[in-house]
Amino acid sequence: MENGKPSETLRSVPTVKLDAQWVVGFVDGEGCFFVGINPHPEMTSGYQVLPEFTVVQHRRDIQLLYALKTFFGCGVVRRNHGERMAYRVRSLDHLKERIIPFFEKHPLKSKKRIDFIKFRKVLQLMERGAHLKMEGIQKIRVIASTMNTGRERESPAPPETE
Amino acid sequence: MENGKPSETLRSVPTVKLDAQWVVGFVDGEGCFFVGINPHPEMTSGYQVLPEFTVVQHRRDIQLLYALKTFFGCGVVRRNHGERMAYRVRSLDHLKERIIPFFEKHPLKSKKRIDFIKFRKVLQLMERGAHLKMEGIQKIRVIASTMNTGRERESPAPPETE
Numbered sequence: 001m002e003n004g005k006p007s008e009t010l011r012s013v014p015t016v017k018l019d020a021q022w023v024v025g026f027v028d029g030e031g032c033f034f035v036g037i038n039p040h041p042e043m044t045s046g047y048q049v050l051p052e053f054t055v056v057q058h059r060r061d062i063q064l065l066y067a068l069k070t071f072f073g074c075g076v077v078r079r080n081h082g083e084r085m086a087y088r089v090r091s092l093d094h095l096k097e098r099i100i101p102f103f104e105k106h107p108l109k110s111k112k113r114i115d116f117i118k119f120r121k122v123l124q125l126m127e128r129g130a131h132l133k134m135e136g137i138q139k140i141r142v143i144a145s146t147m148n149t150g151r152e153r154e155s156p157a158p159p160e161t162e
Numbered sequence: 163m164e165n166g167k168p169s170e171t172l173r174s175v176p177t178v179k180l181d182a183q184w185v186v187g188f189v190d191g192e193g194c195f196f197v198g199i200n201p202h203p204e205m206t207s208g209y210q211v212l213p214e215f216t217v218v219q220h221r222r223d224i225q226l227l228y229a230l231k232t233f234f235g236c237g238v239v240r241r242n243h244g245e246r247m248a249y250r251v252r253s254l255d256h257l258k259e260r261i262i263p264f265f266e267k268h269p270l271k272s273k274k275r276i277d278f279i280k281f282r283k284v285l286q287l288m289e290r291g292a293h294l295k296m297e298g299i300q301k302i303r304v305i306a307s308t309m310n311t312g313r314e315r316e317s318p319a320p321p322e323t324e
Contacts (some may be wrong), residue, residue, distance in 0.1 A: 029191025
């Protein structure tokens with residue numbers, strides 16, 4: 001479970017109500033679909049694949065990140081770098097059941113839509129266990145390497161155990 | 163007039179249809195209300211006040227900037243820095259008649275709303291001729307100095323004659 005961790009801050013900030021199209025516009029601007037591939041000696045393939053959906057904001061707008069958390073009914077709000085906070089969904093179930101269906105129903109209008117499609121492809125490969133074999137890791141690595149190519153700003157926070 | 167300049171590029175990109183809430187979400191993420199104050203020997207006050215509304219994007223998403231231009235029915239799409247393009251509205255009439263009323267009707271959800279309110283205040287001061295006197299310039303300078311404080315990324319393109 002990602003919820004209820006003590007490191008999550010400012011829980012008492014009042015929640016803003018969001019409209020689906022506002023969420024699409026905001027994610028077109030600020031969202032990121034990212035696939036991390038990290039060496040992990042305990043995995044059969046030697047690697048751990050970590051897909052994550054994040055939205056990073058200056059902490060002055062942390063209430064919007066909590067609003068996204070409420071809107072999607074999953075994910076956590078954490079510190080990213082310095083003054084920047086991140087809304088983040090890493091749970092494979094939440095990604096498959098909440099994030100993917102939302103952006104299928106409400107397509108992104110920016111080229112981030114292409115990252116979303118690749119991200120969904122990686123999740124499908126993982127569902128079939130591809131990330132447990134070297135061949136699958138290689139396939140995922142190729143997809144991940146072509147993602148977020150127009151992105152110049154945020155790098156995701158370093159991996160962290162949840 | 164801002165329209166029809168030969169330096170505007172890629173006019174033939176097909177236009178995406180935008181929803182008002184999508185525009186609010188996208189501007190909450192990527193928009194900027196900026197007030198430039200530049201020395202200008204030909205102005206009575208010695209300064210020129212240049213309010214501008216901009217949305218900057220990597221050029222891979224230039225079609226969204228043209229979609230904003232169509233949506234608001236004003237502004238230009240120009241190169242910003244390197245690979246980044248900007249949708250920009252500088253015409254005082256367009257700011258007052260199109261941009262301000264839109265965000266009054268569809269409020270921003272981020273703290274950028276505070277920048278918007280300050281921006282509107284500057285336009286109101288300019289309407290009363292405040293920018294033509296040193297005292298008014300000083301007042302505008304104080305407001306402008308408190309804007310975009312949470313912004314860490316884009317700096318507006320250098321001033322340019324339109």
